[in-house]
Every structure is written in structure tokens, then in C-alpha cells.
Amino acid sequence: MDNIVQLPNLAFFIKISGLILIFGYIIFTVVILIQTITMNKIIHIPPSSQVLTGVTVINLLLAISLFIAAVVIL
Amino acid sequence: MPDIFIANSKVKTQTHIDKKSDGIRKINRLHLRFTRDPEKITFQHQKQDEKIILLLRRHFITNLSWLLISAVLIIAFPIFISVSNDFANLFPFLPNGLLFFSALFYYLIILSYILISFMDWFYNITLITDRGVVDIDYSNIVYHDVAMTNLNLIEDVNYTKVGFIRSLLNYGDLFVQTAGGKENLEALAVPNPAEAARIIGESIGKGGTSG
Numbered sequence: 001m002d003n004i005v006q007l008p009n010l011a012f013f014i015k016i017s018g019l020i021l022i023f024g025y026i027i028f029t030v031v032i033l034i035q036t037i038t039m040n041k042i043i044h045i046p047p048s049s050q051v052l053t054g055v056t057v058i059n060l061l062l063a064i065s066l067f068i069a070a071v072v073i074l
Numbered sequence: 075m076p077d078i079f080i081a082n083s084k085v086k087t088q089t090h091i092d093k094k095s096d097g098i099r100k101i102n103r104l105h106l107r108f109t110r111d112p113e114k115i116t117f118q119h120q121k122q123d124e125k126i127i128l129l130l131r132r133h134f135i136t137n138l139s140w141l142l143i144s145a146v147l148i149i150a151f152p153i154f155i156s157v158s159n160d161f162a163n164l165f166p167f168l169p170n171g172l173l174f175f176s177a178l179f180y181y182l183i184i185l186s187y188i189l190i191s192f193m194d195w196f197y198n199i200t201l202i203t204d205r206g207v208v209d210i211d212y213s214n215i216v217y218h219d220v221a222m223t224n225l226n227l228i229e230d231v232n233y234t235k236v237g238f239i240r241s242l243l244n245y246g247d248l249f250v251q252t253a254g255g256k257e258n259l260e261a262l263a264v265p266n267p268a269e270a271a272r273i274i275g276e277s278i279g280k281g282g283t284s285g
Contacts, residue, residue, distance in 0.1 A: 014172065022179060025186075032189060035215050039197045042220060043117045043210055052189075052196065059185055066178055073171050 015074045022067045029060040117201060117208060119222070128202035128273055130264040132195055133245035140191035147184050151177060190215055200248070200261035202274055207250055209259040227253045231274045233267035250274060 033056045040049045109129040117126075155173075197212035207228065211219040228250055235246030246267040250259040264270060 018172070018175065018179075025179070025182065029186065032186065032193075032215055035218075036193065039193070039212060039218065041118060042218070043197065043199055043201075044115065045196075046114050048196070052193070056189060059182070059189060062182055062185075066175070066182065070175055074175060 015070075018074060019067065019070055022063065022070055026060070026063045026067060029056070029063045032056050033060055115201075117210075118220070120203075121205065125204045126201050127204060127277070128270060130200040130202070130248070130261045130270055132198060132263040133243060133265045134195075135239070135243055135245070136263050137191070137195050140188070144184060144188050144191075147187075148181075151180055200259065200264070202270070202277070204277070207259055207274065209250075209261070221257060221259055223250070223252045223259060225277050228274065228278045229253050231271045231278070233271045235267060248274075 036056045112129045199210045201208040206224040209221045230251040233246050233248045245265045248261040248267045
């Protein structure tokens, strides 16, 4: 058990897994943004539609920032 | 005998009504409930002179479940950290700052969950126009379906309001049956279904051929 924990590449493995997970999340947020834009074309309800698009963009930017920060810091 | 003071009271009453209607208008702008003659809303394939009579959306109370889940998830993480204050010592082999990134990632996932749940409510809309009915279904971010029917193709409108909560808060399911092989439209858990059914019922047969 100790050997498994003390493996030198375990931390690296966790870092890579985390990065893959965050990258998958970025793709997911892109899908949310595309869907929001598509739905706003189908039905436009001002000002809520713009606010919702803004929030999805912020969500995407936060996900990208998290990925970059994770690459640098982790 | 001239009435000097009546004019003032009329002005005050008018101001009071204006303030009240301003407040109602602000609430209506969010379209949280039964919205008659919504302003500035447009939809795809809307005709130049087509006017939206009614906007129907699920009652806001139907959002209670995901709002509660989100609230619990938001407060769960700090509680978990405060309870297991030796979290970092338990796993010394973990990279520095992993807990911090886990927390950020966790809250981003909650934000996405809130967004998706809100969009699920926000984009599930039934519009009644002076030409027809537009039913927009949206779920799980990857599925959306837009169905339109002309008022002259509507055969019957009915609604159901079953259960204590639905009776108390006055919301229920509205069903629009169309002629021929066209699919029937439904608006689930909409506020004031009786009034919506009455409005559609009164419009049946009045619509043009386009829509």
C-alpha cells in the first residue's frame, strides 16, 4: 500500500487527470454556450437572453482560467 | 361650487397607480408567471404582423428542487472541509494546491448545474400568437424541439390541475389537440391553465393559414 502511495509519478498522474477533467469541462461549457446562442435565435427575450448569454460566457472564461491556472500551479 | 381638493387626490391616486403598475411591469419583464401580451419578445419564423398574445412557462415553484439541491451543494463543501480539517495531511502525496483547485472546479460544476437547470425552465416556452401556437421544448442542453400550429388547426384545448400544491398555487398542464396527423402540443405546469385554455379556446379558428 505504501509503495502505491509513494510512487513518484502519482502526483503527476493526478495532475494530468485533473487537467483532462477540466478540459472536458471546457468542452461542456462551450456546448452550453452554443446551445444558449441557438436558443436565443429561436426565442429572444430581452433582457434575460443577453444576461444568460453573458453568464455562459463567464462560465466558459472561468473554466479556461482554471485550466490555465492548473497547468501553471499544479 | 368648485372642488379644489379633488384634483390633488386624483393626482396622488394616479401617481400611486403608476408606481404600482411600474412595479408589476418590472416583475412581468422577468416573465416569471403567466404573461399576457409580452413586449419585445420575438421568435424564429415570426411573421411581420404576428402578435404574441400569451407567454406560458412552467410555474417558478417547479424550480424549487434544483434551487434546494444547489444551495445544499454550495454549503456542503465548506462544511466538509471544516469537519475534515486534516484533509491535506491525510494525503501528503497530493500536489500542492489540489484542494484549492478542487474547490474551484466543484463550484464551477455547481454553476453549470444551475445554468442548465435554469435554461431548462427558461427555454421551455409555449407562445400563443394571433396566428397560432408555438411550443418550444428544451431539455438537457442537447435537445430542443420547436412545434408550431395554426389556430385554425386546433380542435380542442383542455387542462388538468391535479394535487394540493397545484391547486394552491394555481398551476397545471395544458393540452392543445390539433387536427389531422399533426402532433398535439402541451404546456406542463403552467400558471393559471384555465385562463390560458380560455384564451386559446376563444382564438380557435381565428388564425390565418401561415404560422
